[in-house]
Amino acid sequence: MQFSAYARQGVRFAARILPALLVVAAAMGSAGCSTDDNGAGARLLVASTTSTYDSGLFDALLPAFKAAHPDYDVVVNAVGTGEALKLGESCDADVLLVHAPAAEQEFVDAGFGVERRRIMYNDFVIVGPENDAAGVASADSAAEAFARIAAGGFGFVSRGDDSGTNKAELRIWESAGLEPSDGWYRTVGQGMGATLRIALETGAEGAYTLADRGTFLSMRENLPGMAILFEGDPALYNQYSAVAVDPGHCPETDVAAAETFIEWLESDAGQQTIADFGVDRYGRSLFVPNAGD
Amino acid sequence: MLRESVSEAVRLLLTDAEVWSIILRSLLVSGTAVLMAGLVGIPLGVVIGMHRFRGRGPLVSVINTGMALPPVVVGLVVFMLLSRSGPLGSLGLLYSKQAMVVAQLVLAVPLVLGITVSGVSSVPREALTQARSLGASWLQTALVAVSEARVLLLVAIVAGMGRVIAEVGAVMMVGGNITGETQVMTTAIMEEVRKGNFAPALALGIILLTIAFAANGLMARLEQRTIDT
Numbered sequence: 001m002q003f004s005a006y007a008r009q010g011v012r013f014a015a016r017i018l019p020a021l022l023v024v025a026a027a028m029g030s031a032g033c034s035t036d037d038n039g040a041g042a043r044l045l046v047a048s049t050t051s052t053y054d055s056g057l058f059d060a061l062l063p064a065f066k067a068a069h070p071d072y073d074v075v076v077n078a079v080g081t082g083e084a085l086k087l088g089e090s091c092d093a094d095v096l097l098v099h100a101p102a103a104e105q106e107f108v109d110a111g112f113g114v115e116r117r118r119i120m121y122n123d124f125v126i127v128g129p130e131n132d133a134a135g136v137a138s139a140d141s142a143a144e145a146f147a148r149i150a151a152g153g154f155g156f157v158s159r160g161d162d163s164g165t166n167k168a169e170l171r172i173w174e175s176a177g178l179e180p181s182d183g184w185y186r187t188v189g190q191g192m193g194a195t196l197r198i199a200l201e202t203g204a205e206g207a208y209t210l211a212d213r214g215t216f217l218s219m220r221e222n223l224p225g226m227a228i229l230f231e232g233d234p235a236l237y238n239q240y241s242a243v244a245v246d247p248g249h250c251p252e253t254d255v256a257a258a259e260t261f262i263e264w265l266e267s268d269a270g271q272q273t274i275a276d277f278g279v280d281r282y283g284r285s286l287f288v289p290n291a292g293d
Numbered sequence: 294m295l296r297e298s299v300s301e302a303v304r305l306l307l308t309d310a311e312v313w314s315i316i317l318r319s320l321l322v323s324g325t326a327v328l329m330a331g332l333v334g335i336p337l338g339v340v341i342g343m344h345r346f347r348g349r350g351p352l353v354s355v356i357n358t359g360m361a362l363p364p365v366v367v368g369l370v371v372f373m374l375l376s377r378s379g380p381l382g383s384l385g386l387l388y389s390k391q392a393m394v395v396a397q398l399v400l401a402v403p404l405v406l407g408i409t410v411s412g413v414s415s416v417p418r419e420a421l422t423q424a425r426s427l428g429a430s431w432l433q434t435a436l437v438a439v440s441e442a443r444v445l446l447l448v449a450i451v452a453g454m455g456r457v458i459a460e461v462g463a464v465m466m467v468g469g470n471i472t473g474e475t476q477v478m479t480t481a482i483m484e485e486v487r488k489g490n491f492a493p494a495l496a497l498g499i500i501l502l503t504i505a506f507a508a509n510g511l512m513a514r515l516e517q518r519t520i521d522t
Binding site: 079080082086087160162186187188189190194198200201202224 | 469
């Protein structure tokens with residue numbers, strides 16, 4: 001068999017070029033570091049949610065923050081709220097921008113985060129097929145709308161990923177006194193964008209789901225036949241907070257960078273950037289700034 | 294954290310029916326895809342491997358390139374075909390196990406085909422000409438080639454299984470990771486990690502590793518047996 005001969009040859013070749021490779025790697029590494037020193041300074045890891053990220057808000061926030069504070073590089077990791085909190089707990093994030101008040105409070109109480117600071121809110125909307133066979137649009141409350149979907153066994157797609165949106169959805173089922181589990185209720189464990197796509201393609205005409213307004217509007221062109229059917233119930237209110245990871249728990253975290261970022265979000269400039277976001281494309285703000293309220 | 298997750302993972306494997314239904318679904322979907330890939334890829338591979346014809350070189354190059362098809366690209370194409378706005382949308386197959394089998398079939402066929410072709414090509418020509426001269430029909434000659442290359446054919450199947458059962462991009466896109474319907478091991482791992490639940494993710498990871506280990510052990514024994522005989 002030729003194989004062992006090839007393998008020996010390969011190992012010998014690797015041994016010969018290895019020192020050269022190491023030298024090149026070291027040179028590249030040090031070059032990379034020096035450009036870092038010349039360019040920007042601290043890297044700030046922000047863990048946020050897929051729904052925030054999918055709406056495109058960070059594409060407006062980050063350049064504006066960079067213009068005000070060129071010393072900081074903000075990197076956004078878009079995950080579910082559950083994972084975002086875990087990332088904070090394991091010190092793999094410096095700031096969380098999430099929307100699950102109860103879970104955030106637990107996070108702070110456990111000593112992982114400094115404090116919750118309100119930044120903005122948006123709202124959830126019940127979306128579904130335009131013909132609205134369940135009659136969701138004429139319901140008096142979100143709970144009643146959900147009850148109508150359940151009563152007729154119309155399709156409903158749930159995020160099922162422990163995200164803030166998922167938690168809000170589950171609260172509404174609870175307040176309606178229902179425990180959805182039958183075949184019409186499907187949990188997909190995915191982000192907002194993927195869930196909307198699945199709702200669109202489910203059943204003959206599409207299924208219902210609970211979405212944050214921002215993601216739905218930003219994807220609307222790609223969701224033919226789907227519409228916002230119910231909105232405005234206080235149960236659909238969605239508060240976003242920023243939480244800096246506690247340096248007592250994570251000594252490595254860059255407190256100054258985190259504080260700078262959160263203060264900027266709370267500042268007039270940051271709040272105005274949030275208020276302006278989406279107006280040119282959708283004719284209305286997707287997020288309402290409410291820091292300090 | 295790792296230690297807690299491992300013990301919790303073991304507990305889940307011993308007690309949790311949900312975890313096992315995901316594992317069985319994975320085996321069902323990937324097993325069906327690989328079985329179908331074998332039915333298509335092995336006969337076709339034997340034919341290509343036994344014959345020398347014009348255009349064979351480029352054809353084999355295309356097959357070998359297909360062995361490295363990126364799962365997300367396959368997922369995307371199958372998604373667009375099966376989407377309600379796509380050409381096969383009326384079948385209503387998107388977000389079903391069938392759609393996942395189709396995507397994995399596309400991924401497995403080039404692998405099974407490519408390994409079969411190279412296995413049959415490496416059968417000594419004399420063995421086949423000898424069979425011919427002894428009056429064997431075309432089919433009997435092909436069976437001689439299959440018998441000579443049998444270990445590599447099994448390797449082709451095992452390698453195909455290894456590729457598709459560990460794949461996440463395509464099944465996530467066309468299956469949708471629907472709980473109780475289209476959720477398989479890899480997509481469940483993604484979901485649990487996203488939620489921050491590492492223990493169930495690890496439990497499924499252990500099973501995936503065990504399957505890979507068993508498959509490799511099987512391959513090693515098969516190779517050993519052919520060397521012995």
